[in-house]
Amino acid sequence: MLTRRDLLRIGMVTGAAAAGLGAIEIIGPVGDVSVDPGKTVGAVRKIPSMCQMCTTACGIIANVRDGRLLTIEGNPADPNSQGSICAKGVAGPSILYDPNRLLHPLKRVGKRGEGRWRRISWEEAYTEIADRLRVIRQSGRPEEFAFQQGRNRSSDIVSRFLNAFGTPSAFNHRALCSLNRRAAILATIGDSDWDLGDFENSRYILNFGCNWAEAHQGHIPVAIRMMRARERNNAKIVTFDARLSNTAALSDEWFCVKPGTDGLIALAMANVICTERLWDKEWFDTWSNYSAYDYARHVRQYTPERAEAESGVPAESIRRIAREFAEAAPRCTTICNRGSAAHRNGFYNDRAITVLNALVGNMGRVGGWCWHPQSAWDKKQIPEPAPVPDKPTARSLIAEAKDWPLANAWQNNKMRVGEIVYLWIKERRQRISALMTYNCDQAWSWPEASLVREVLADEELVPFHVCIDVMPSETSNLADIVLPWTTYLERWDIDSRPPQGLVDYVGLRQPVVGPLGESKDLREIFPELARRIGGGIERYFPWRTEQEYFEEYFRPVPGGFAHMRTAGVWQDPAKTPNYAPYERVLSEQELRGSETDEKTGIIYNGTDPKTGERQAIGIMIGGVARRGFSTPSRKLEVHSQFVADKGSEADKTISPLPVYEQIPAHRGELAEDQLIMISFKWNVHNAHRTMQSKWLQEIVHTNPAWINTATADRLGLRHGDWIEVTSFRPRDDQVPRGDGSRFGTLHTRVHVTEGVHPSVIAISHNAGRTTGGPVATNGRDRAGLPGHEPRPDRDADQVWWAGSLSVPQNDILPIYPDPVSGQQAYHDTIVSIRKIEDRA
């Protein structure tokens, strides 16, 4: 139950917010509705904001009455999501009002991980944290303060605090997510790390392992455009995936592939396109740094027959799809994601897929493979309010992760190698004196989660651990202080995503209700800590309130902060879609004082303020000075000397061309009882927080292992049988501890299906939590929140899925970085399967 004071506080905050909000007020008729009125009838306040159930950050409108959030719908003004949101977005109220949410700061009592806590005041929490951090900073080793974040959408405030403090030990999750795709795109085009296929205008979409109908960083904005392409352009969608995802099911054709062979299929298609001269040779020879004939020679080794032998996709289908794809050019594009990239060979897979587009000349074309230089809003147009602290000069061995040359190869795109953080802490490669975990449940969601838990439980390795989150987690269980974070519905952010419509925009996330209990956001916590730590950090936080900060931040927007609060989003009407930016003819002004390299045709002007080297601004193409690509050659780099050189610096061989490298452990026949384990995500789940939602868990709450019918027959398994899954470390001398040894075991049950590759066992990873209340844990955790007064929970006894199977896959997933990039190979682990008896 909330205390009287809490209720008063909520009322006051909400009242204050309402007074100043200026949100769209829609008063509907309060008519006589005789039959079963739903909640949203009559007058509701409509407050625009941005979703954060996943990182797609769709625009939302919150329907609020009397300070209570009723429902959430899409904001039509959002140029990416255009008024659409998914089930997770609609489920927002169930997260906000989750009775198992943290509402008060907690401090552990007894040993770490013992589960004994006492409620403390924010004053006590601030004092202890600030005292600890001040000592670290004053020691002259600021890097000993490490910050672990998950899918952060408040990057400005996080960087501001960490940079002001001076720690480079900012650990993120990118290597568990999208590193390989980003690295492949950066290496190829330089301008962006993110492809934005112009699906809406496309006629043919080749999908390599991307599940945009359920997940993907562009989820709904991509899905609505795909369905529009189907309706309006009669577009064909072809999917390669090892599992029948919802996206595969939606596609016109689904080819079930052996994991890790997507790149080979793309190379074989390139071979077909070259051999049959279906290419756009003129474009390739003009705009890429490799000749079409040379590329044809390079891909000759990748025959459709070889691709069939390794991937299982019939050679004739590969030929046919390649022809169809080329025939639709330039209104054709690929999309790919973790199915191609989250592999030991994922960097090359995504290079091969990206270059396949170059071969048919669809780069930057209407309906083709496009991109945008901004991964968020235009930071020149809307810069961060000054004073902005400089980047730290201290070094972090773990953040730099030099064993993986492509992880941090690109300026302003430090991707890190998240999966090795806790291994390296355990190996004492970098001393950690304090760890702050924010919006992350690494003790459950990281590969080798068991190792993460072991490290977090060790008070010598991690002497002080603060966890900031909305609800208790496996990670907060291993903290010393737990701080209750506001949900995305109670706080402020500036946010936007790579623009699917190819014109950048900016959005505002604003509180739609006051914060529940004593929850606070980083934007309140960090300035307060800065003031208490002192030593000059505090001068980067001169704003009295979050609103004041955002008033300044949004000043460049016409109508300023007030516009953002009313509309939720702004897009500059003067900007046009980023089609074929490489063709842009340089202006006289740009060329004034420039010099052109005779041999390469590269045009230089001025010096790069960061590197001090002369700055390339374009390239001469057919006698015309054009912008080109932001690569070293100013052309699309089919051949990347840059990555090869980065490899050499780290004593690793990186092929400058797209190649296929078979996953070492997948060579030859697997043993009778062995399968390749892959993971997947359901449309109603994102990370740990979606499991707190009663409405989402009610839809998906269990994760039996998918096994193909033929494989089940071979192994004598029937639906529902219990199995022991034993995982093995990769046998791979390029990987830490890559000795092929037995790693972990998991007991789970079998779901027999026609929708998965016969060599695969697929287990969804949004499951297996032991903390977070009965909804999230299938009834396992009914202990109630320590330090919190019990809250009424009418649903606690209605969790009809209590007792259903829910197992943590990450516990048996070994740390397995792609040797060139550090991307975690999620879909390459070999496991053995053994049937076990029903009885424990």
Next chain:
Amino acid sequence: MARLGMLVDLNTCIGCHACSVACKAEFDVPLGVFRDTVKYVEHGSYPQATRHFIPVLCNHCEDAPCLNACPTGAVVRLEDGEVTIEEGDCNLNRACMSACPYGAIYVDVDKGAAQKCTFCTHRTAEGRQPACVDACPTNCRIFGDLDDADSAIAKKAAANDVAVWKESEGTRPRVLYIDPRNALSLIADAGVQVDQSVDLPGERA
């Protein structure tokens, strides 16, 4: 007077469940019971297997068995054709539930009454769309007057082959489907309510 109906285009349903959750949120539908959800059905053999997504809800039938079965007159047809339940008149005899071939009706214990989809009369009275229609990201649902030849639903229904769920029951549903892959035939034995018996228990015996 209109003849309100819904048309679901299975060509563009992505199975995302935004409709399912929007309905839960709109009515605070208790856990375990459903007014609207999406059925998933796998079909075909490897490697040609696929999965169908079929949003399901009360069909607001022209010849509504629930309405005919209710002995207390609690099930009523409104002016525009919606079939709804007057909570006050329901004595929980469950005759409507037995009669409905779609499993669309459930008991709300808190309310002490049978409940089901209303086509969101409270929203349509304000000129808004039903919650599931508004929530659909791909606009695969169209709601409107089937008798108005100029309405989007009537136009789309006229321009396409449309099917209904369990046509053989003879209830003449007002929820129509564009069903190019004949998915409805795969859920001929299913109902709106979710089968809670299919989950595998997580503890070994």
